[in-house]
Amino acid sequence: MLTRIEVVADPVRDRCLLRTGDLSPRRLPAPPGVVRVALVAAGALLLAGDDVRIEVIAQGQVRLEVVETAGTVAYAMRGGSARWDVDVTLTDGAELSWHGEPFVVAEGADVQRSTALTLDHDCRALLRESLVLGRHGEAGGRLRTRTTATVGAGELLVEDLDLSPGLRSGWAMLGEARCLDSVTALGHRLPEAPQILQLEGPGSIARRLVTEQHMSDLNALWADVHH
DSSP states (O other): OEEEEEEEOOSSSOEEEEEOSSEEEEEEOOOTTEEEEEEEESSOOSOTTOEEEEEEEEESSOEEEEEESSOEEEOOOTTOOEEEEEEEEEETTOEEEEEOOOEEEOTTOEEEEEEEEEEOTTOEEEEEEEEEESSTTOOOOEEEEEEEEEETTEEEEEEEEEOOTTTTTSTTTTTTOOEEEEEEEESSOOOOOTTEEEOSSSEEEEEEEESSGGGOOHHHHHHHHOO
């Protein structure tokens, strides 16, 4: 079911239209020029057969902040599968900040996950994504995740990761790590640092591979760049 967040800048009061799907978006108090929306699960997620779709649209000189109230667990699916798709469109100077909580793929789960972002040249996005393969003591299930981003007329990022068991343990993937933690900037760059990848266009990715999500130091980076 489609969850939709649409924000339009307005000189009197920024407009915010929310539609509940598998997730329930709820507007939170925020200062002028900022629209803050929390995503709350409207039911048990993520189970076999679930098709979660989230559409985010922001237009004009407004900053949209999306927060998640809890992490998501993809449970064992007994041969089934589930999808989690996000589509973001930012136009006319809009900014997006989205701090995702851990997305845990439990033993026996099979998930296809995608994020597609389209930004005008004067727009910016800052995203936090934490993918965790398995709950404590588990090896974790299957996860295929794809991220694409376009800024202006140019393609900025295309990443397709198959994090299935047997593939993700390769030296060029996760190795012995089971957590993939990322902060991604689009339309602007993160500060220069040894562990930050600067994209060819206006964007950066900071990424940590850790055995436990709490071992990542990206909380400090997020606090520094999120303003």
